[in-house]
Structure formats: structure tokens, C-alpha cells
Amino acid sequence: MNSPTPATPANVSPELQRDVAKRRTFAIISHPDAGKTTLTEKLLLFGGAIQMAGTVKARKSSRHATSDWMEVEKQRGISVTSSVMQFEYAGQTINLLDTPGHEDFSEDTYRVLTAVDAAVMVIDAAKGVEAQTIKLLEVCRLRNTPIITFVNKMDREVREPVELLEEIESVLKIDCAPVTWPIGMGKAFRGVFHLLADRLQRFTPGEEKRGADGELITGLDNPRLDELFPDEVKHLRDDVDLIRGASVPFDLPRFLAGTQSPVFFGSGINNFGVQEILQALIDWAPPPQPREATKEATVNAAATAAVQEGETTRMVTATEAPFTGFVFKIQANMDPKHRDRIAFLRVCSGRYRPGMKVHHVRDAREMKLGNAITFMANERVASDDAVAGDIIGIHNHGQLQIGDTLTEGEDLRFKGIPYFAPELFNLARPRDPFKAKQLQKGLKELGEEGAVQVFDPGTGNILLGAVGPLQFEIVAQRLQSEYKVDAVYDSANLYAARWVTFPDDNTRRKFENEEAARMAKDIDDNPVYLAPTRVSLKIVEERWPQVNFHSIREHGQRMSHG
Ligand code: G4P
Numbered sequence: 001m002n003s004p005t006p007a008t009p010a011n012v013s014p015e016l017q018r019d020v021a022k023r024r025t026f027a028i029i030s031h032p033d034a035g036k037t038t039l040t041e042k043l044l045l046f047g048g049a050i051q052m053a054g055t056v057k058a059r060k061s062s063r064h065a066t067s068d069w070m071e072v073e074k075q076r077g078i079s080v081t082s083s084v085m086q087f088e089y090a091g092q093t094i095n096l097l098d099t100p101g102h103e104d105f106s107e108d109t110y111r112v113l114t115a116v117d118a119a120v121m122v123i124d125a126a127k128g129v130e131a132q133t134i135k136l137l138e139v140c141r142l143r144n145t146p147i148i149t150f151v152n153k154m155d156r157e158v159r160e161p162v163e164l165l166e167e168i169e170s171v172l173k174i175d176c177a178p179v180t181w182p183i184g185m186g187k188a189f190r191g192v193f194h195l196l197a198d199r200l201q202r203f204t205p206g207e208e209k210r211g212a213d214g215e216l217i218t219g220l221d222n223p224r225l226d227e228l229f230p231d232e233v234k235h236l237r238d239d240v241d242l243i244r245g246a247s248v249p250f251d252l253p254r255f256l257a258g259t260q261s262p263v264f265f266g267s268g269i270n271n272f273g274v275q276e277i278l279q280a281l282i283d284w285a286p287p288p289q290p291r292e293a294t295k296e297a298t299v300n301a302a303a304t305a306a307v308q309e310g311e312t313t314r315m316v317t318a319t320e321a322p323f324t325g326f327v328f329k330i331q332a333n334m335d336p337k338h339r340d341r342i343a344f345l346r347v348c349s350g351r352y353r354p355g356m357k358v359h360h361v362r363d364a365r366e367m368k369l370g371n372a373i374t375f376m377a378n379e380r381v382a383s384d385d386a387v388a389g390d391i392i393g394i395h396n397h398g399q400l401q402i403g404d405t406l407t408e409g410e411d412l413r414f415k416g417i418p419y420f421a422p423e424l425f426n427l428a429r430p431r432d433p434f435k436a437k438q439l440q441k442g443l444k445e446l447g448e449e450g451a452v453q454v455f456d457p458g459t460g461n462i463l464l465g466a467v468g469p470l471q472f473e474i475v476a477q478r479l480q481s482e483y484k485v486d487a488v489y490d491s492a493n494l495y496a497a498r499w500v501t502f503p504d505d506n507t508r509r510k511f512e513n514e515e516a517a518r519m520a521k522d523i524d525d526n527p528v529y530l531a532p533t534r535v536s537l538k539i540v541e542e543r544w545p546q547v548n549f550h551s552i553r554e555h556g557q558r559m560s561h562g
Pocket residue numbers: 030031032033034035036037038039057101152153154155156266267268269270
């Protein structure tokens with residue numbers, strides 16, 4: 001079944017094809033408090049993966065009760081088990097990847113989005129589009145990830161649905177195609193009219209229901225509507241007619257291209273609208289997609305020759321027989337006595353089998369995958385089979401880094417696992433000056449692992465950059481426990497960091513000369529511009545139109561000219 005020969009349409013295994021077609025791998029993106037935890041829980045409940053509501057919530061509320069070391073360790077343990085949740089629904093295998101939010105927000109949140117094939121965006125209907133949703137959607141856009149929108153909390157007094165759609169379209173620059181349309185809101189929320197199925201789904205509040213979402217009434221002219229809603233029925237019919245006329249119809253190719261989002265209205269806490277989201281994932285969300293990989297001309301002569309001939313990238317399809325995958329997240333072990341880590345690997349092609357030998361491309365060596373784990377909704381279990389779309393956890397002692405590619409021999413590196421320009425900065429120095437070396441070593445390793453970004457501003461200090469404050473907290477704890485360095489952190493008054501590339505060496509020299517005080521090097525020696533304020537960034541961008549300022553950088557990529 002698993003032949004090492006490259007797949008062509010003729011030698012695609014039917015079993016692999018069938019198993020890959022069943023996979024749906026997605027994440028939920030939202031601003032804190034919009035209802036992501038509630039929706040996650042309801043999806044698991046409907047999928048039969050948990051038996052009782054409250055499981056995910058209990059985990060969430062137990063987080064960050066205190067910030068002492070053991071608590072952080074425990075929380076990290078918790079997030080290992082809840083960071084990927086696999087369950088079966090309607091004959092499909094669904095992988096739901098958690099995007100850590102609240103205080104857990106970190107670069108991991110962004111990186112998770114590089115490992116999914118679709119996303120569900122939860123919008124709080126009272127608040128509309130909020131800051132973190134905007135950022136997360138920008139990351140989805142890097143890969144044109146298809147987005148399903150869930151407008152939540154319709155059981156509350158919220159904003160007008162038309163206004164919400166306009167806001168999503170204008171702020172997030174994505175077209176909306178309403179699939180369901182709400183009838184009323186708050187106490188007067190009566191349900192949703194399904195514009196494609198031409199039926200009304202009646203809302204009755206209550207958390208206990210599971211499965212069917214309430215009475216279904218087919219047809220806008222159904223007399224049952226007059227019977228149930230004598231006062232509202234005219235308004236309802238006018239509304240539905242109007243929205244049918246005014247909105248664009250759902251278009252599957254546009255959804256798959258990431259330019260149009262089907263929109264569902266509901267109330268997660270009341271189980272209302274959840275089934276539609278699952279159904280949309282099954283019916284519309286894509287199975288594991290092909291991924292672009294760069295050919296690495298490092299090991300064998302054939303690869304080098306191909307790269308020299310200009311064949312630098314290729315698309316890896318999910319049904320190719322040889323196993324490939326990439327690491328998008330590293331989790332340190334919750335037991336500080338053991339230095340081992342779990343690398344989360346998204347399988348991109350082929351089939352994982354316990355004990356298989358793989359090629360670690362960056363290290364150019366063989367690696368045995370003995371004891372990978374699969375993450376079920378409530379537990380982790382030994383993985384005995386995984387195909388494209390699945391996430392496996394690989395125990396290792398630091399050999400695997402974020403962005404690493406594993407293959408069955410081919411020298412490939414998957415693209416699209418970026419570093420994101422940090423927004424928070426700290427300067428680190430050892431409390432004991434004799435520990436400077438340890439601090440440097442520890443930060444280098446933590447930086448390579450992707451826990452934090454490490455910059456050298458050339459002043460003797462080490463500059464740390466992050467997108468979420470928890471990253472600093474974890475780095476400080478790990479420096480103490482794993483490297484025995486107690487460091488002092490001073491806030492660095494910076495607004496942003498941008499990787500810079502130049503059209504030629506002359507411009508580079510000139511820029512680095514004139515802006516020397518604002519330059520630093522990242523962990524791979526790439527030049528970085530540090531802007532103290534938003535205005536200063538704008539000014540420098542205007543002054544140097546020929547210089548490119550980048551807010552993302554690929555892992556393992558050396559920023560060259562351009
Ligand atoms: P998050 O993970 O996106 O941060 O959001 P979470 O699901 O925790 O929901 C945030 C708050 O919104 C919770 O209330 C939750 O109960 C509430 N909520 C979620 N969905 C709905 C909905 O459809 N309607 C209404 N009215 N509320 C909803 P909380 O008071 O913060 O927590 P709790 O005490 O209810 O657990």
C-alpha cells in the first residue's frame with residue numbers, strides 16, 4: 001500500500017484516496033468571548049466526542065487561575081490534550097485544531113492556521129468584527145483558506161444582521177453569502193430561515209437539546225408560519241424576499257478560493273445553528289489540499305540538478321503514497337524532569353505507520369517515528385494510522401523545530417509556516433552577569449524552537465519579540481527550570497519589527513548605515529528594522545520606497561534581495 005515511488009494518477013492507492021477524502025481539518029477563529037469555547041464544545045457534543053457539555057469550558061476556566069510555575073506547567077499540559085481534537089461525524093474524520101486565545105494568545109495561534117484546510121469564524125452579533133478576528137483572518141488569507149462564518153448570540157439584543165454583514169465585508173474584505181437568515185433577535189428570536197433549503201428552523205431556547213435543532217417548516221408560504229407567528233409572518237416573508245434579492249448566492253468555488261464566506265446565524269449556547277456548521281464542514285469544506293514545497297538541493301545530485309534547472313518548487317498532493325508532513329507547533333513537556341517535547345506534525349501526504357523511518361530534511365538524517373500520538377477530543381492515544389489532514393504528536397528531545405519537514409526520502413521543505421512580526425518586546429539580561437552564556441544559549445534554543453523571537457540589536461542586549469504576553473512568561477519559566485538562568489526583563493519601547501529586503505547591495509549598505517541605530521539581526525542573521533512608533537515606521541517606509549518591509553518571514557528562509 002505504501003510504495004516509496006512518487007505517486008502518479010495511476011498509482012494512487014484507492015484506500016489512501018478514500019481515507020484522505022474523509023478528512024476535514026479546521027480551526028475556529030474569533031475574538032475572546034465571541035463564543036469559540038462554547039462552539040467547540042457543541043461541535044464535540046454533536047459529533048459524539050464528548051458526552052456532556054461543560055468539558056471544554058471546565059478546562060478553560062481552570063486555566064490561569066494563578067500564574068505560578070506549576071500552574072503554567074499544568075496549563076501547558078492541558079493545552080497539549082486540547083490543542084487538537086479528532087472526532088467522527090457523518091462518516092468523516094474531523095480534526096479541530098485549537099487556536100489559543102485570551103492570555104494563551106501567541107505565535108502558535110497564528111501557526112495553527114497554517115495547518116488547516118478551512119476555518120470557522122465566530123462573530124459576536126452584538127460586537128461585530130473585533131481586533132483579534134481581523135488579525136487571524138489576515139493569516140488565513142495568506143493561504144486563501146476557506147472561511148465559514150457563524151454569527152453567534154442571536155438570543156441576545158444584537159446588531160442588525162444586514163449591518164453585520166456589511167461590516168464583515170468592508171473590514172475583512174471578504175464577500176458574505178448568507179445561508180441562513182435570522183428571524184428577530186433577543187427575546188424575539190424565532191429561528192433562522194435557510195435560504196438554500198427553503199425552510200424555517202424554529203428556535204426554542206435551552207441548552208439541553210442535542211441533535212435536531214427544533215421544528216423545521218418548509219416553504220416561505222407554509223400556513224404553519226402564519227399559525228406560529230401571526231404578528232411577525234409578514235415581516236419575515238418580506239425580509240427573506242429582500243435578502244434573497246439583495247444578497248449574492250453561495251458559490252462553492254468562490255468559497256474554496258477564500259473570497260466568499262457562507263454565513264450562518266445562531267446561538268451556540270442554545271445549540272442553535274451548530275449542526276449547520278458541521279454540515280457545511282462536511283459538504284463544503286475541502287479535504288486535505290495540495291501544499292507547495294520547495295525542493296532542497298542539499299543531499300542528492302538529482303535534487304541539486306533539478307534545482308539548478310529552475311525546478312525549485314512542487315505541489316505535494318494529499319494522495320501521494322510517500323509520507324510527508326511539517327511541524328507547526330512544539331509543546332514542551334509538562335514534566336520539567338523530562339526534557340522531551342511534542343512536535344505537532346500535520347501530515348500532508350502518504351500514511352503514517354508506527355515505527356516508520358522518515359527523512360528529517362533540515363538535519364539531512366533518518367529519524368524513526370516510533371511512538372507518535374493522536375489527539376482525540378478527551379485524551380491522547382498512540383497513533384496507529386494517520387493520513388493527510390491528520391495531526392500527529394512526535395516526542396523528541398529538541399531535534400524537531402517549527403517549520404521542519406519530514407518525508408520518505410525526498411528533499412522538500414513545505415512553505416507557509418511563517419514567523420509573524422512581533423508586537424511586544426522585552427530586553428533580557430541575566431541577573432547574574434556570569435550567566436550571560438547560558439542565557440544566550442537558552443534563548444537561542446527557545447528561539448529556534450519558536451517559543452519566542454530572538455533579536456540581536458548589536459548593543460550587547462538580547463531583544464525578545466512576541467505576539468502574546470504568555471510567550472514571555474513561558475520563556476522566563478523555562479529559562480529558569482531548563483537552563484537555570486534567572487533573567488531580568490525590561491520593556492523595550494518598540495512598536496514593531498519588520499524584516500527588510502533590498503533591491504541591491506548598495507541600497508542595503510546605505511540603509512543599514514543610515515538606520516544603524518534601529519537595526520537588529522534575527523536568529524537566522526536576517527536584517528530587521530525596529531520601529532519605536534507607528535509614525536516612525538510610516539516615515540521610514542516613505543523615505544525608502546525601494547526597500548521592502550515585511551511583516552512575515554518563512555521559517556528556515558534566508559531573506560535575500562527582493
Ligand atoms: P470564547 O471561547 O470565544 O472566549 O467564548 P466562550 O465560548 O467562553 O463564550 C464567552 C461568553 O459568551 C460565555 O459567557 C458564554 O456562555 C457566552 N455565550 C457563548 N455563546 C452564546 C450564545 O449563543 N448566547 C449567549 N447569550 N451567550 C453565549 P460567560 O458569562 O463569560 O461564561 P459562562 O459563565 O456562561 O460560562
